[in-house]
Amino acid sequence: MDQAHQRAIAVIAHIDHGKSTLSDRLLQLTGTVSDRDMREQYLDRMDLERERGITIKAAAVRMEYAANDGKRYELNLIDTPGHVDFGYEVSRSLAACDGVLLLVDAAQGIEAQTLTNLYLAVDAGLEIIPILNKIDLPAAQPDKYAEELAALIGGNPDEVLRISAKTGEGVPEVLEAIVEKVPAPTGDPHEPLRALVFDSIYDSFRGVIAYLRVVDGRLTSRQQVRFMAAGLDVDADEIGVMSPDAQAVELLDTGEVGYLISGIKDVGLAKVGDTVTVRPGSAATALPGYREPKPMVYAGIYPTEGDDFPLLRDALDKLKLNDAALTYEPESSGALGFGFRCGFLGLLHMEIVRERLEREFGLSLIATAPSVGYEIELTDGVKKVVRNPTDMPDPSQILEIQEPYVSVMIVTPTEFVGTVMQLCQERRGELKEMHYLSTERVEIRYKMPLGEIIFDFFDRLKSLTKGYASLDYEPAGLYGSSLVRVDVLLNQQPVDAFSTIVHRDKAYDYGKTMTERLRKLIPRQLFDVPIQAAIGSRIIARETVKAKRKDVLAKCYGGDVSRKRKLLERQKEGKRRMKQIGSVEVPQSAFIEALRVDVDGSKT
Amino acid sequence: MSSVAVAGRTGEWLESPGFGVYVHIPFCTHRCHYCDFNTYSGMEDQYEVYVEALVADILRWEGPAPMASSVFFGGGTPTLLPVGSLARILTAVRDRFGCAPDAEITIEANPEGTGEKVFAGLLDAGFNRVSFGVQSLVPSVLTGLGRMHSPATALRAIAAARAAGFDDVNADLIYGSPWESTSDWRVSLEGIVEAEPNHVSAYALTIEEGTPLATLVATGRVPDVDPDLQADRHGTAEELLGAAGLERYEISNWARPGRACRHNVLYWSAGDYAGFGAGAHGHVAGRRSWRRRLPRDFVAGVDAGTSTEAGAEVLDADARCGEAFMLGLRLASGLDLAGMGRRYGAEPLATRMPVVQELTSRGLMEWEGSCLRIAPSATMVAGDICARLL
Numbered sequence: 001m002d003q004a005h006q007r008a009i010a011v012i013a014h015i016d017h018g019k020s021t022l023s024d025r026l027l028q029l030t031g032t033v034s035d036r037d038m039r040e041q042y043l044d045r046m047d048l049e050r051e052r053g054i055t056i057k058a059a060a061v062r063m064e065y066a067a068n069d070g071k072r073y074e075l076n077l078i079d080t081p082g083h084v085d086f087g088y089e090v091s092r093s094l095a096a097c098d099g100v101l102l103l104v105d106a107a108q109g110i111e112a113q114t115l116t117n118l119y120l121a122v123d124a125g126l127e128i129i130p131i132l133n134k135i136d137l138p139a140a141q142p143d144k145y146a147e148e149l150a151a152l153i154g155g156n157p158d159e160v161l162r163i164s165a166k167t168g169e170g171v172p173e174v175l176e177a178i179v180e181k182v183p184a185p186t187g188d189p190h191e192p193l194r195a196l197v198f199d200s201i202y203d204s205f206r207g208v209i210a211y212l213r214v215v216d217g218r219l220t221s222r223q224q225v226r227f228m229a230a231g232l233d234v235d236a237d238e239i240g241v242m243s244p245d246a247q248a249v250e251l252l253d254t255g256e257v258g259y260l261i262s263g264i265k266d267v268g269l270a271k272v273g274d275t276v277t278v279r280p281g282s283a284a285t286a287l288p289g290y291r292e293p294k295p296m297v298y299a300g301i302y303p304t305e306g307d308d309f310p311l312l313r314d315a316l317d318k319l320k321l322n323d324a325a326l327t328y329e330p331e332s333s334g335a336l337g338f339g340f341r342c343g344f345l346g347l348l349h350m351e352i353v354r355e356r357l358e359r360e361f362g363l364s365l366i367a368t369a370p371s372v373g374y375e376i377e378l379t380d381g382v383k384k385v386v387r388n389p390t391d392m393p394d395p396s397q398i399l400e401i402q403e404p405y406v407s408v409m410i411v412t413p414t415e416f417v418g419t420v421m422q423l424c425q426e427r428r429g430e431l432k433e434m435h436y437l438s439t440e441r442v443e444i445r446y447k448m449p450l451g452e453i454i455f456d457f458f459d460r461l462k463s464l465t466k467g468y469a470s471l472d473y474e475p476a477g478l479y480g481s482s483l484v485r486v487d488v489l490l491n492q493q494p495v496d497a498f499s500t501i502v503h504r505d506k507a508y509d510y511g512k513t514m515t516e517r518l519r520k521l522i523p524r525q526l527f528d529v530p531i532q533a534a535i536g537s538r539i540i541a542r543e544t545v546k547a548k549r550k551d552v553l554a555k556c557y558g559g560d561v562s563r564k565r566k567l568l569e570r571q572k573e574g575k576r577r578m579k580q581i582g583s584v585e586v587p588q589s590a591f592i593e594a595l596r597v598d599v600d601g602s603k604t
Numbered sequence: 605m606s607s608v609a610v611a612g613r614t615g616e617w618l619e620s621p622g623f624g625v626y627v628h629i630p631f632c633t634h635r636c637h638y639c640d641f642n643t644y645s646g647m648e649d650q651y652e653v654y655v656e657a658l659v660a661d662i663l664r665w666e667g668p669a670p671m672a673s674s675v676f677f678g679g680g681t682p683t684l685l686p687v688g689s690l691a692r693i694l695t696a697v698r699d700r701f702g703c704a705p706d707a708e709i710t711i712e713a714n715p716e717g718t719g720e721k722v723f724a725g726l727l728d729a730g731f732n733r734v735s736f737g738v739q740s741l742v743p744s745v746l747t748g749l750g751r752m753h754s755p756a757t758a759l760r761a762i763a764a765a766r767a768a769g770f771d772d773v774n775a776d777l778i779y780g781s782p783w784e785s786t787s788d789w790r791v792s793l794e795g796i797v798e799a800e801p802n803h804v805s806a807y808a809l810t811i812e813e814g815t816p817l818a819t820l821v822a823t824g825r826v827p828d829v830d831p832d833l834q835a836d837r838h839g840t841a842e843e844l845l846g847a848a849g850l851e852r853y854e855i856s857n858w859a860r861p862g863r864a865c866r867h868n869v870l871y872w873s874a875g876d877y878a879g880f881g882a883g884a885h886g887h888v889a890g891r892r893s894w895r896r897r898l899p900r901d902f903v904a905g906v907d908a909g910t911s912t913e914a915g916a917e918v919l920d921a922d923a924r925c926g927e928a929f930m931l932g933l934r935l936a937s938g939l940d941l942a943g944m945g946r947r948y949g950a951e952p953l954a955t956r957m958p959v960v961q962e963l964t965s966r967g968l969m970e971w972e973g974s975c976l977r978i979a980p981s982a983t984m985v986a987g988d989i990c991a992r993l994l
Contacts, residue, residue, distance in 0.1 A: 526968060526985055549835035551987040554807040554856055556934060558626050558676075558871045559642075559885040562892050562917065565927055571991040583966075 001074045003189075003255040007182045008076040008213060010093055012118055013103035014111040014470065018133040021165040022103060022174070023061075023077060029171060030063035030075070032244060060199070060211050060257050061244045067179045075178060076213075076257035078198065080117065085346030087474055088291055089199070091120050092273045095289055096198040096213040096257065099127035099182030101174065102149065106132040106140035106162070109148055109441060111470035112411040118152070127182045128153050129161065131174060136164040148438045185215075185255035192283040193217035193225070195252070195260075195276040200267045202322035206238075208264040212257070212276055215287060219252040219276070225262065228286040229274040234262040268324045293325035295343025296404065296475065297350055297454055298387040300331060300368035300497070301357070302339030304588050308363055309338045315361035316340060319353060326353060331388060335497040335579055336366055336591065341388055343373075347454055366591050368497050370454045375402040375478055389499040392485045395536065401483045406453060407432070407476040408446045410461065412469035417442060419464045427452035428503060447476055451501070486510050486540070488518070489532040493582035497591060507533075511541035514594065521590035524548035529584050610706050612673070615853025615864030617932050617975070619943030621875035622673030622704075624867050625697050627658065628881030629682040630899050633714075636750045637820070638778075640812035642883035642897055643680040654882075654899055655689045657906035662696040662880050667888055669878075671702040674867035675709045677731075683713040687725035694730050701878070708733055708772070708866040713765075715758040723768030733772035733865070734765050735805075740778065740788070741795035748783025755795065762799045772863060774803035779841065780834035781809040782827045789837050790844065797848040802863040806841045807856050808834040835984045855934050855983055872935050874928040890919045925952035926994040933990055938969075938977020959992050 013019040027033040063075045080093040094100065100121045104110050110118075121128060130149040132142050146157040161177060163170030187194075199211040212219075219225070219239055226233045238261040240248040252258045264270050271293070275286035303312050316328050327343035344350040350370060357363050374386045377399045386392050408429065412420050414436075421431065421444070429446035436442050453473060461469050486507050488498035498518075502510050511533025518531045522545050533541040556564045578585040612618060631651065632643045675697055682690060690711065697703065710733040711726060723734070740746050741755040758775075765773050775796050779789050796804060809829055811818050820826040842852060850858035854872060857865065870877060879886035883897040893916035896902045905912040919927065925948040932939030945953055960976060963969040968982045968989055978986050 526966070526982070526988060548831070548985060548988070550808070550831035550838075550984045552808075552855055552984050553987055554810050555805075556871075556931065557868060558624070558877055558879065558887070559628075559678075559883070559894075561871070561885070561887070561927060561931065562894075565930060565994065568930060568987065568991045568994050571987065572994050575991060 001072075001253070001256070003187065003253075004184045005071060005073045006076070006185055006255040007073060007099065007178050008078055008097045008185070008255075008257055009099050009101060009178055009182060010078045010080045010097045010121075011101045011103050012080065012114055012121060013133075014105070014108075014114045017103055017105040017108070017111075017114070018165045019103055022101070022131075022133065022163075022171070023079070025165050025168055025171045026063060026075075026077060026175065027061065027244060029168075029175060030065045032061065032063045060242055060259075062241045062257065063243070065175055065179070068176055069179070073179050074256070075175075078213075078257065085296075085344070085349040087116070087120075088293065088345075089272050090117055091124075092196065092198045092289065094121050094124050094126060095287075096196050097121075097124075097126055098185055099129060099178065101178075102128050102130045102153070103133050104131070104145060104149060106135050106142045106145055107137045109145045110152065110411065110437065112409050112443070112472040113470060115152075115411060115443060116409060116472040116474070122153070129174070129177050129181055130155070130159070131161040131163055133163055133165050135162045136167055136169065144438070148441070152437065187214070187216045187254045189216070189218060189254040191216040192281050193219055193276065193278040194283045194287055195219055196287050197227075197270060197272055197274045197276060199272060200270040200324070202265075202267050206261050208261070208267050208270045208321075210260045210262070210264075210270040210276070212252075212260055214252050214254055214256050214258075216254065216283070217278070218254055219258075219260070219278075221248070221250045224279045225260070225276050226279045226282055227270055227274050228277055228283075229271065229290050230269045232264070232269050233279055234264060237261050237263055266321050268320070271324050293345065294475075295325065295327050295373075296346055296450060297344045297370050297372060298341055299344070299350060299370045300333060300336065300339050300388065301328075301342050301354065302333065302336040302366045302368075304364040304366055304592075306337045311361065312340065312357070312363055312365070315357050315363060316342070318361075319356060323353070325349065333368075333390075333496050335495045335581060335586075336368070339366075343387070347458075366497075366588065367595060369500055369595050371501065372404050372449075372451045372454065374483065374501060376400070377402075386501075389485050389501045390496045392499075392501060395484070400480050402478040403481045403483060404450045405447055405476045405479050406450045406473040408448050408453065408471065408473040410444045410446070410469055410471050411437070412442060412444065412465055414440055414442050416465040416469060417444070420444060420461065420469060423457075423460055423464055424448060427457060448473075449479075449481065449503075450475075484535050486514075487534050488514050489530075489534060490518075490522070490581045490584045490586070491529050492532075493584070494534075495581055498594065507535055508540050515541045515543040517594050518590065519543040519545055521593050522584070522586055523590075525584060527583075610708075610862075610866065612866030612869040613708070613862050613864050615851075615857075615859060615869060615935065616937040617935050617939045617943075618869065618873045618875070619940060619946065621870040621873035622866075623668075623670040623701075624674045624676065624870045624875065624877035625672045625701055626867075626877055626879040626881075626884055626886070627662075627675070627677045627682075627693055627697070628879065628884040629677060629679040629685060630654075630882045631679065631684050632681045633684065633717075634750075634752065637816035638749065638781075638809060638812065640815050641680065644899060647899065650899055650903075651685055651689070653903050655685065655693060657903040658693055658881055659696040661902075661906050661912055662693070662700050665700050665878060665880075667878060667886075668876075669701045671704050671707075672697065673704050673707055674870060675703065675707060676867040677711040679712055681714050681737075682711050683718050683722065683726075687722060687729060690726065690731075691729035698730075703730075710735055710772075710774075710865065710867060712737065713761070714753065715761040716753040718761050718764070720764040720768050723765045723770060727769050732770070733774070734770050735774040735776065735803075736761055736765075736801075738762075738775040738777060738792075738796065740784065741792040742784070742788040745781060745784045745788050745792070748781060749778065759795065759799050762801055766800075772803065773801040774805060774865070775799070775801045777804065777806040777841075778809050779806055779837040780829050782829065786836070786840070789840055793841060793844040797844060797850075802850075802860040803865060804841075804845055804850055804858045805856055806838075806845075806858070808838065838984055851936075852983075853936050855986060869935070872931045873939075874924070874931050890921075890924045892917050892919065921948050922952040922955070924948055925956070929956065929993040930990045933976075933978050933986060933993070936977065936980070936983075938972070938975045940975050942974040956993050963989060963992070 011019045060078045065073045146160040150157040194216040195212040195214045241258040273290040277283040328340040331341045424446045429448040433445040482504045487494045515531045529545040531543045630643045711731045712735045738758040845858045876888045882899045882902040885894045895912045896914045
């Protein structure tokens with residue numbers, strides 16, 4: 001279809017603000033999915049997404065819409081991941097759009113993540129259609145939040161659409177607004193092909209499916225194409241559109257959105273943000289904005305059963321095919337055995353990977369405490385990046401340590417401003433900005449070490465604000481810090497899995513927390529077990545697990561022998577499954593519990 | 605009784621512990637909430653058929669039948685049966701197995717309902733050792749445990765048995781229950797010492813799975829037992845019983861020198877025994893077997909002329925050796941590795957030696973000659989130690 005009748009849009013919304021429901025309604029109203037085939041959250045294909053109520057991977061769906069002006073339009077709905085970890089993916093999805101629907105719950109108002117994505121959309125120069133959803137709810141306050149939205153994007157509260165995606169009220173107006181307000185794409189059909197890859201997924205039958213938008217030129221089936229950043233030349237085996245099921249086409253014209261299958265077996269070769277061009281006659285320059293995915297958070301992942309190491313390796317190899325951002329390299333731990341140091345975009349990404357490893361590959365895993373990447377300059381001038389606390393050099397060899405900082409955005413009701421600021425100050429935050437969205441809600445910006453966020457920050461924020469505050473963050477560079485490694489020793493023996501890098505001022509708290517936690521988790525042994533936290537050779541905290549005093553069968557006579565033997569066999573089997581740290585027997589569960597960081601960035 | 609030391613009665617591990625016969629009487633007037641033994645109340649009308657079946661089952665025993673060095677009537681409450689019935693059963697044992705002239709023949713009894721006349725009858729029948737379920741000499745503790753007798757009844761029963769002519773009297777005690785204070789425990793121990801039994805068994809109350817007490821604890825209606833406190837109580841028993849001339853020869857058993865329970869020493873020496881009655885276990889040369897648990901099923905089996913055995917397991921040399929460690933290390937004497945080697949061969953010992961070495965180096969076990977034992981200071985963590993040697 002000609003460019004004038006094309007529109008590509010994305011929905012920016014907080015989790016649970018109704019993005020999937022609105023998408024469902026749009027699919028129905030345009031007849032893309034018949035009422036008979038409709039099921040809830042149609043586009044969220046993956047089980048994992050469905051269960052967690054979040055969208056991990058973007059999809060794009062084409063809808064044909066007969067507008068009130070009597071013309072037919074081709075609307076492409078591009079889904080965006082809704083979480084902080086996938087900020088870059090969001091930016092690429094937005095880059096493939098002409099406009100966005102800013103969807104906000106009329107009972108809750110805008111949340112931090114939505115704000116971040118809104119700012120991304122504004123920066124990208126996209127037309128923004130503000131929508132308040134759930135106006136059918138008794139708690140809805142559409143007037144109040146319409147003002148908030150209008151103030152944010154500039155405009156009149158009357159221009160904010162008011163809908164209920166659930167009942168369908170107001171949704172036809174959304175379709176009209178897309179056609180009227182969102183500008184048509186303006187690519188040049190005569191230039192060499194430049195198509196933006198805004199998502200790529202791995203399918204075990206078809207290989208990599210790259211979702212793209214044709215910005216300039218046109219893409220025809222069976223043509224040879226080049227992924228410019230990857231420097232990879234392949235044949236376009238199949239091109240097509242999702243409507244919502246895949247339909248092969250011969251041509252993707254300028255402005256159109258579709259998919260490309262080209263025999264690639266690894267999403268790492270068809271990365272989000274890459275530009276696809278033709279060959280020969282390639283475009284001279286790629287589309288702007290490409291970035292290599294960069295892990296921000298690292299953790300050691302170990303199988304609870306040492307024998308499962310090869311299975312874990314195979315599982316990571318397979319996951320990697322579908323997850324260009326995941327990195328991993330083998331490492332070994334005295335306490336946990338053989339595993340991998342994995343790099344993730346963030347905590348949610350880590351949770352998702354871990355959950356997929358356990359669910360899809362049937363593995364039982366232990367993860368170490370998450371860490372960030374520290375850049376260390378040694379006294380001899382050598383620079384190195386430390387992603388595992390045990391790799392931290394001796395303090396005497398360190399000239400400077402730099403740690404990654406993030407710019408944190410928190411949206412909270414004003415009554416919690418003090419609490420939020422206290423929490424951020426505790427976490428070494430530096431207040432940057434406060435912006436009142438309304439008289440009742442404020443956006444607070446802090447600069448803060450990422451390492452402070454990955455330890456239960458989100459949970460603390462949520463509990464301190466009764467669940468009202470929302471959080472988002474983005475990388476803000478590296479800064480020097482006074483950091484130390486705290487080791488935890490069991491019966492004088494350091495346990496590498498518990499070592500962590502913290503700010504000097506936090507070392508005591510960490511040591512105390514870990515030793516106390518371990519005292520409760522380590523079963524009593526036949527001798528007293530000292531649990532110590534130390535910086536180098538200096539002990540900063542100590543607890544003791546007192547020796548057990550009674551572990552004996554009170555009686556064992558002729559009628560008991562078989563049963564009592566089974567009791568002891570169970571005890572013996574339990575011992576066998578424990579990890580031996582020196583002479584201390586530590587159950588797996590103690591590692592799992594001690595390393596549990598109660599953070600789940602996916603919850604609202 | 606002869607004053608000459610009889611094998612087993614010193615309480616030391618025996619390479620050849622003789623042959624025992626166990627007879628189970630699965631009846632009680634009421635079930636105690638902590639008890640997980642195979643016993644039933646309200647079955648008075650079954651006593652007679654049960655005795656008939658028991659006698660018949662003993663007489664048709666087809667296994668090896670060496671002369672018994674010990675016989676043990678346990679329960680339940682064996683003394684609920686008329687003395688005549690008990691005598692008939694014991695006669696059946698004599699007829700089928702024969703009893704050594706110095707055989708130890710024990711019967712368990714509850715303090716209530718047993719007078720001097722009963723004891724005289726039991727003596728006549730051939731019993732020469734009686735074991736009382738005293739449990740405590742503090743009324744509030746007895747109430748907590750759900751026991752029907754009073755401290756005075758218990759002491760009277762012990763006196764009556766002794767007066768009737770029983771030299772060998774044991775008193776069972778339970779410590780570390782939630783209803784017992786430190787001084788309560790001392791009161792029980794002191795009272796028992798004064799009654800002068802020549803044998804005392806003192807057991808830490810164990811919350812056994814499936815008992816009413818386990819449910820009470822699980823639902824928070826009764827506090828759980830405190831293992832540290834039980835360890836303290838064991839220490840008190842050690843102190844008071846030791847001072848009274850009773851030596852601990854097993855984790856929970858004390859006796860005057862030469863008055864250990866020969867039948868139980870046979871168990872702890874992994875010896876052979878035949879078991880009769882509902883749910884009774886037997887062990888012959890590495891084969892452990894057990895009979896039907898329900899009295900009526902047991903009786904029906906006998907009546908039908910089919911075996912009353914409900915199950916069995918055959919242990920290989922390694923499992924037998926592990927079991928012998930688990931049992932033998934309960935004895936204060938420990939077990940004799942020379943004898944173990946003769947019994948099970950060198951191989952199963954060899955695989956355990958590194959563990960033994962580690963445990964001795966940590967002071968948890970010790971050698972005396974060729975005997976290996978748990979260090980006295982580690983008695984109360986024997987479970988952990990035995991689990992390593994199984």
